[in-house]
Structure formats: structure tokens, C-alpha cells
Amino acid sequence: MNRTIVALLGAALTALAFPAAAHHSFAVWDMTQNIEFKGVVETLKFRNPHMAMTLTTTKPDGTKETINFTEGAPANMLVRMGLDPAVIAPGQEITVIGAPRKDDPNEYFIKSIVLKDGTKFQSIGP
Numbered sequence: 001m002n003r004t005i006v007a008l009l010g011a012a013l014t015a016l017a018f019p020a021a022a023h024h025s026f027a028v029w030d031m032t033q034n035i036e037f038k039g040v041v042e043t044l045k046f047r048n049p050h051m052a053m054t055l056t057t058t059k060p061d062g063t064k065e066t067i068n069f070t071e072g073a074p075a076n077m078l079v080r081m082g083l084d085p086a087v088i089a090p091g092q093e094i095t096v097i098g099a100p101r102k103d104d105p106n107e108y109f110i111k112s113i114v115l116k117d118g119t120k121f122q123s124i125g126p
Contacts, residue, residue, distance in 0.1 A: 029099045029109045037067050038095045046075050046085045055096055072110030073123040083121040
């Protein structure tokens with residue numbers, strides 16, 4: 001009887017692990033691209049499992065564009081690197097390197113953030 005319970009528990013834990021692994025896949029992002037955006041932070045969601053933000057950029061013709069960074073490194077990882085909400089906040093001018101989402105080129109993964117003073121926080125990739 002104990003072996004049956006252990007086997008069922010093992011199968012249940014294995015089944016639960018598959019969705020977690022799928023969640024952390026980079027398959028939806030074109031991680032080969034490093035697109036640079038300079039702009040002003042409009043919104044910042046500094047939370048786990050992933051940070052997110054919107055950045056307003058100014059195009060060469062003077063029009064404004066909102067860039068959606070829907071995913072980045074976990075907030076706790078960024079804090080360990082020295083990036084927290086006290087360092088970056090709405091209204092601040094920054095540079096963000098992003099990878100576009102394959103099925104929605106208007107969404108980006110945050111690969112790195114560069115502050116105005118040149119301090120760089122690497123989320124993932126080059």
C-alpha cells in the first residue's frame with residue numbers, strides 16, 4: 001500500500017512540474033534580437049514571477065510610442081543585482097534592450113536595462 005501511495009505522489013508531482021517548466025520557456029520570444037529603446041518609464045510592475053513595464057519613446061518624427069515590456073527577470077533576481085523600485089521609477093529616462101514576442105511584435109522581453117548614468121542591469125542575453 002505504501003508503494004502505491006509513493007508512486008501516485010511521485011506521478012502527481014511530476015505532472016505538476018511540466019506546466020512550471022513550460023511557463024519558463026523562452027520559445028515565444030525571439031531571443032536572437034536585441035532591440036534598443038530609449039524612453040521614459042510610464043508604468044512599472046516590480047513583482048514576481050516577472051517584472052513588466054511600459055516605456056514611452058519619441059520617434060524621429062516627434063510622435064510618441066508606447067513599448068510594452070510584458071516580461072523580464074523575476075523581481076527578486078533584479079534586487080540581488082541592485083535594481084529595485086528605488087533605482088528605477090515612472091518618469092525616469094532609461095534604455096531597455098528587448099527581444100520581441102514571435103506572435104506579437106508589440107510585446108518585448110526585457111533583456112537589459114541601462115540607466116542614464118550608464119549602469120547596466122542584465123536580465124538575460126547580450
